[in-house]
Amino acid sequence: xxxxxxxxxxxxxxxxxxxxxxxxxxxxxxxxxxxxxxxxxxxxxxxxxxxxxxxxxxxxxxxxxxxxxxxxxxxxxxxxxxxxxxxxxxxxxxxxxxxxxxxxxxxxxxxxxxxxxxxxxxxxxxxxxxxxxxxxxxxxxxxxxxxxxxxxxxxxxxxxxxxxxxxxxxxxxxxxxxxxxxxxxxxxxxxxxxxxxxxxxxxxxxxxxxxxxxxxxxxxxxxxxxxxxxxxxxxxxxxxxxxxxxxxxxxxxx
Amino acid sequence: xxxxxxxxxxxxxxxxxxxxxxxxxxxxxxxxxxxxxxxxxxxxxxxxxxxxxxxxxxxxxxxxxxxxxxxxxxxxxxxxxxxxxxxxxxxxxxxxxxxxxxxxxxxxxxxxxxxxxxxxxxxxxxxxxxxxxxxxxxxxxxxxxxxxxxxxxxxxxxxxxxxxxxxxxxxxxxxxxxxxxxxxxxxxxxxxxxxxxxxxxxxxxxxxxxxxxxxxxxxxxxxxxxxxxxxxxxxxxxxxxxxxxxxxxxxxxxxxxxxxxxxxxxxxxxxxxxxxxxxxxxxxxxxxxxxxxxxxxxxxxxxxxxxxxxxxxxxxxxxxxxxxxxxxxxxxxxxxxxxxxxxxxxxxxxxxxxxxxxxxxxxxxxxxxxxxxxxxxxxxxxxxxxxxxxxxxxxxxxxxxxxxxxxxxxxxxxxxxxxxxxxxxxxxxxxxxxxxxxxxxxxxxxxxxxxxxxxxxxxxxxxxxxxxxxxxxxxxxxxxxxxxxxxxxxxxxxxxxxxxxxxxxxxxxxxxxxxxxxxxxxxxxxxxxxxxxxxxxxxxxxxxxxxxxxxxxxxxxxxxxxxxxxxxxxxxxxxxxxxxxxxxxxxxxxxxxxxxxxxxxxxxxxxxxxxxxxxxx
Ligand SMILES: Nc1ncnc2c1ncn2[C@@H]1O[C@H](COP(=O)(O)OP(=O)(O)OP(=O)(O)O)[C@@H](O)[C@H]1O
Ligand SMILES: [Mg+2]
Numbered sequence: 001x002x003x004x005x006x007x008x009x010x011x012x013x014x015x016x017x018x019x020x021x022x023x024x025x026x027x028x029x030x031x032x033x034x035x036x037x038x039x040x041x042x043x044x045x046x047x048x049x050x051x052x053x054x055x056x057x058x059x060x061x062x063x064x065x066x067x068x069x070x071x072x073x074x075x076x077x078x079x080x081x082x083x084x085x086x087x088x089x090x091x092x093x094x095x096x097x098x099x100x101x102x103x104x105x106x107x108x109x110x111x112x113x114x115x116x117x118x119x120x121x122x123x124x125x126x127x128x129x130x131x132x133x134x135x136x137x138x139x140x141x142x143x144x145x146x147x148x149x150x151x152x153x154x155x156x157x158x159x160x161x162x163x164x165x166x167x168x169x170x171x172x173x174x175x176x177x178x179x180x181x182x183x184x185x186x187x188x189x190x191x192x193x194x195x196x197x198x199x200x201x202x203x204x205x206x207x208x209x210x211x212x213x214x215x216x217x218x219x220x221x222x223x224x225x226x227x228x229x230x231x232x233x234x235x236x237x238x239x240x241x242x243x244x245x246x247x248x249x250x251x252x253x254x
Numbered sequence: 255x256x257x258x259x260x261x262x263x264x265x266x267x268x269x270x271x272x273x274x275x276x277x278x279x280x281x282x283x284x285x286x287x288x289x290x291x292x293x294x295x296x297x298x299x300x301x302x303x304x305x306x307x308x309x310x311x312x313x314x315x316x317x318x319x320x321x322x323x324x325x326x327x328x329x330x331x332x333x334x335x336x337x338x339x340x341x342x343x344x345x346x347x348x349x350x351x352x353x354x355x356x357x358x359x360x361x362x363x364x365x366x367x368x369x370x371x372x373x374x375x376x377x378x379x380x381x382x383x384x385x386x387x388x389x390x391x392x393x394x395x396x397x398x399x400x401x402x403x404x405x406x407x408x409x410x411x412x413x414x415x416x417x418x419x420x421x422x423x424x425x426x427x428x429x430x431x432x433x434x435x436x437x438x439x440x441x442x443x444x445x446x447x448x449x450x451x452x453x454x455x456x457x458x459x460x461x462x463x464x465x466x467x468x469x470x471x472x473x474x475x476x477x478x479x480x481x482x483x484x485x486x487x488x489x490x491x492x493x494x495x496x497x498x499x500x501x502x503x504x505x506x507x508x509x510x511x512x513x514x515x516x517x518x519x520x521x522x523x524x525x526x527x528x529x530x531x532x533x534x535x536x537x538x539x540x541x542x543x544x545x546x547x548x549x550x551x552x553x554x555x556x557x558x559x560x561x562x563x564x565x566x567x568x569x570x571x572x573x574x575x576x577x578x579x580x581x582x583x584x585x586x587x588x589x590x591x592x593x594x595x596x597x598x599x600x601x602x603x604x605x606x607x608x609x610x611x612x613x614x615x616x617x618x619x620x621x622x623x624x625x626x627x628x629x630x631x632x633x634x635x636x637x638x639x640x641x642x643x644x645x646x647x648x649x650x651x652x653x654x655x656x657x658x659x660x661x662x663x664x665x666x667x668x669x670x671x672x673x674x675x676x677x678x679x680x681x682x683x684x685x686x687x688x689x690x691x692x693x694x695x696x697x698x699x700x701x702x703x704x705x706x707x708x709x710x711x712x713x714x715x716x717x718x719x720x721x722x723x724x725x726x727x728x729x730x731x732x733x734x735x736x737x738x739x740x741x742x743x744x745x746x747x748x749x750x751x752x753x754x755x756x757x758x759x760x761x762x763x764x765x766x767x768x769x770x771x772x773x774x775x776x777x778x779x780x781x782x783x784x785x786x787x788x789x790x791x792x793x794x795x796x797x798x799x800x801x802x803x804x805x806x807x808x809x810x811x812x813x814x815x816x817x818x819x820x821x822x823x824x825x826x827x828x829x830x831x832x833x834x835x836x837x838x839x840x841x842x843x844x845x846x847x848x849x850x851x852x853x854x855x856x857x858x859x860x861x862x863x864x865x866x867x868x869x870x871x
Contacts (some may be wrong), residue, residue, distance in 0.1 A: 059791055074469045079796065086793025100523065101442040102530035107522045115794055120517045145442040159792070 005199045006033035011065035017022045025051040027222035036197040040213035048222040049203040053169050087115050091160030095171040097152045099144040105155050106140040112163045125215045134186045149176040168200045176211045186212040211238035270336050274370050277329045277773035282373025284766040287381045287404035297398040301751020324504030329538045330421040331775045342437025359426035360575040366418030378402050394750040445533040446504040469824045495540035501618025508602040517561045524802045538774045539814045546818025549763030551825050554843045556756020562833045563745045564707045571738035572621035572634035575701040576670050594705040601691035609691045622663045637661045645686035670736025676728030715741045782866045813857050
């Protein structure tokens, strides 16, 4: 059960070519995640959170360091394998949604299933069950341009969850949601996490959303800065998170 | 300030502006090319087999004008789509609306004028290049053709200035009408096309009626004449656009509603791509179909005229080669061809007359072309009248009977004796009388070959040496000998102008067709890049993306080709009163078209792939 699902070792990411001005977005980040874990990532804007997710999800390549997912070093995988891996094993909720504006909400959500060759008979119930959890049943036939920001975010979440992937990478999935909708999205994720042993890595600025996690990694300037575990209730964990965030704010930390 | 901002962003969009300029430039160049022919009345009248050619070109100008108007409106709306998000942004920052509309007007007009200048230069260059190439290929002098034709220049400039003025106003008006929010979201908005079953049904019925009337007019062009051409024009063009407007959205909708199809693999995306810019798509496909019809039609008509020469020259001659007094080199030349039938006849020549030996003619009569009632036309037969007298003359007189029935044709046409021997009288004598004629005896060979047009080079040489012989007999310069080859050369002289026009216009229209398709792809590529990168992010294999591109473009290429080709096949009926068999060898231009179109499809797919597919998947 306690197999490692993700093993990140000494990850570096430098933007910009050698000749240009370079920027170190990730600076030797190392951590591991066991199967079924629910990990949060927090840190100030520009800290490198999205970069970290992109490298883990194989969308971007690391400058050096290794990323192992379920024991396989993804840096050695072939292009086609990576694509298959992303479509079957990963669910990605992007910070900027990334919905296809030429497809309806329903078609957007159904796409990962279609791509995996799931039979048409099974697609509809799967889509309907996930949209019911996220409360977006009424907009299924609309196009992305005609729905609200929060609705878009939930559609993006539905698309990432619909095929019940082994690892969900979520980049601020609750950023555009009110607290009620944020809570129901988080509960959906917890449900998946507990009932389907889906591993989840969640980037968020919202302490309340973060309190659903079992463990929080704090990142600053591309480095792992602190790590806290949830020992008691969610309420207590919420308080712990707020405390750490308060330290961030204090200037003496540098 | 706004102008400065706008200029700097124009620089950023340089690639897109290049695409737009390319699209406009080709259209202008082609229009000009067409006009160099259409307005050069002297050239047309001197070189056409079609009597109402001036009128045909008037109608052609009208058709091309309409297609161009559609296309230019479509192309300049691309400019609108490029700029509206940014202009909307300026408005949220406080720019006044009338400033924005003014800016849009100026920009459209400016881009149009730039394209006009480049387009004219390209048009003159193309006219010159293509005309030179064709004249060389067709061995056609083409006197009077001018690649730089002032009145065509003026027409093109005036037409496009008016058109750009109009599109500028429309662009400005369209941007003025939209709210700031619409402008900001314009890139993501789907075209709204209503598709109720009844609407589609009525649309399809109407377009079928229109096209049917047009086809009727084309098939019966011999009776309807100029009215038929006008009728075909005003029915087929709207019919063609209408068929795409009514059927295409309906079809895509139906395909999308088929869940088994839509929810399989990447199909939903492929179909979504087709549906997203449906209004543009309908315009583009209608335009492409019309251009294929015109281009392929002109090309096919041109080649038909070409094949017609062969057919027409065979109409009056059963035999392909006549060799009087054949020398060795002539005999060798003849042996080098695939001879299917060869006959020899003896004759004697004196200073007054030529005497053919009757027994030779009777024992192996030459074939002549005769028209048989009820049959398709002329067919080769042997003369049926018996030659009971001992002496005949060709034209009567001298107390002798005239040659009966087809024998007359055999001597004058098949043996071409009239032109060979100048003023000498022609006789056919029985054996004993022939003996008494005091003249040199010679031989003439008549031959038929398997494929006349395949041996044109040899036939030309034989014709030349026979001409020398004829000049020896007549003592004069001989312009044209009798016989099939001379006839062929004469007909070719008449037809080559028409063939030239057909192929010249064919190339022009097909080039424009290619540029319209290319423009459609390039102009939507920008937005597609984002979509393909999103697909990559959710883990779509590259092979699947490529497959989607192949399919999407295949449909784009397929629909207009079908419609265009049907137009062409029916349209060829228009020439049936002037071309004997308009459909002979029609497969040549059609196959050529399919091959080139297919290659073009693959090139387009490769280009599009390079543009839209993410670098690393
Ligand atoms: N493609 C890129 N090229 C150069 N620099 C980049 C690129 N993408 C991100 N950066 C820089 O890397 C740093 C980390 O970016 P990243 O997007 O990972 O931040 P983040 O932690 O997700 O921030 P936020 O919470 O605001 O989303 C930032 O300073 C950013 O400017
Ligand atoms: Mg981020």
